[in-house]
Amino acid sequence: MGRFNQLLQTLKEEDEPHAVVVSKPSRDKTASTLAIANIIRDPEQVRKYFDVEKLESLAKTIAEAGVIEPLIVHALDEQPGFYQLIAGERRYRASQIVGLTEVPVRIIDQPSRAQILRIALIENLHHEDLNPVEQVEGILNLLAEDLESSVSDVILLLKQMDNDARRQSHNVMGQPASDRVLDLFESLGLKWRSFVVNQLPILSLPQLILQPIREGTLAYTKAMAIARLKQPTQQKKLLKDALSDDLSVQDIRERIRQLTPPSSKTDDFPQRFSALGKRLRQSRAWEDPSKKSQIETLMKKLEGLLQD
Numbered sequence: 001m002g003r004f005n006q007l008l009q010t011l012k013e014e015d016e017p018h019a020v021v022v023s024k025p026s027r028d029k030t031a032s033t034l035a036i037a038n039i040i041r042d043p044e045q046v047r048k049y050f051d052v053e054k055l056e057s058l059a060k061t062i063a064e065a066g067v068i069e070p071l072i073v074h075a076l077d078e079q080p081g082f083y084q085l086i087a088g089e090r091r092y093r094a095s096q097i098v099g100l101t102e103v104p105v106r107i108i109d110q111p112s113r114a115q116i117l118r119i120a121l122i123e124n125l126h127h128e129d130l131n132p133v134e135q136v137e138g139i140l141n142l143l144a145e146d147l148e149s150s151v152s153d154v155i156l157l158l159k160q161m162d163n164d165a166r167r168q169s170h171n172v173m174g175q176p177a178s179d180r181v182l183d184l185f186e187s188l189g190l191k192w193r194s195f196v197v198n199q200l201p202i203l204s205l206p207q208l209i210l211q212p213i214r215e216g217t218l219a220y221t222k223a224m225a226i227a228r229l230k231q232p233t234q235q236k237k238l239l240k241d242a243l244s245d246d247l248s249v250q251d252i253r254e255r256i257r258q259l260t261p262p263s264s265k266t267d268d269f270p271q272r273f274s275a276l277g278k279r280l281r282q283s284r285a286w287e288d289p290s291k292k293s294q295i296e297t298l299m300k301k302l303e304g305l306l307q308d
Helices: 001-009 052-065 089-097 113-126 130-147 151-167 174-188 192-205 207-214 220-227 230-247 249-259 268-282 289-306
Strands: 032-035 071-075 083-087 103-105
Touching: 052 230, 071 113, 083 089, 083 113, 089 230, 103 174, 113 130, 113 268, 130 151, 130 174, 130 192, 130 207, 151 174, 151 192, 174 192, 192 220, 207 220, 220 230, 220 249, 230 249, 230 268
Parallel strands: 071 103
Antiparallel strands: 032 103, 071 083
16 A cells, blocks of 8 residues: 555645656667558557648658658558558658658567557657547557456546545555556556546547547647536537637637626525535534624624515
């Protein structure tokens, strides 16, 4: 349990967002060249969206200087002579744009699915190639593969770990599954609680807001601000304006204030008075002479208001 107690000491620190710091994956020393036609994309690769302008810029660089960093691949047993792409999809796509027929590669020998996911994720994190949604999904998929579990069960485990850390309990912390989670985040150079608190909630956003984040046209902070609006029509209108007018987070929050009417809580007066009376009895504030005088004054005002 010593490790858990150390984690508790850094609890407050890890509630804040941290910069992603990762190391390059360990690769084979030797590099070779493969025909690009013999390289097959991974249909489950974590990265789904690519910025067209950045891809064209990379293509120009490759046209001038070639592919500087090799792609990472592994041999496909079911298709002799063919290789599946593990990391380097932007370089792969840009090479196709340029019309290259061969690209430099590093071949990983018989990696497990978890190893493939780990290498791809670290590669993308290192190059800052993933949007916030892809990063969350990539980490969850890697955890699910590593724990031989489902993504939904991984999310549940992460939330249970977070609850344990907040309550300083040991329901799941210190168990083999939670230790593997801690080890994996440590190997990625990420803070697990920062991930749970600051990144995991992104998957709860409406699809309408998730899509532009995936496409790289909407920042995560802006998306979370827009999601505060509960009416879909208002949410859609603000999202449209944010994208077309490039609104800042401050602009978005100001528009939300304009769209949100002052809260009227007259309907819940009975519940509020009941809760207030309960708090007053529990606190025994009237035993403090100065507070008792103020309470007495307020009670007389209330009694006066309630007289016919």
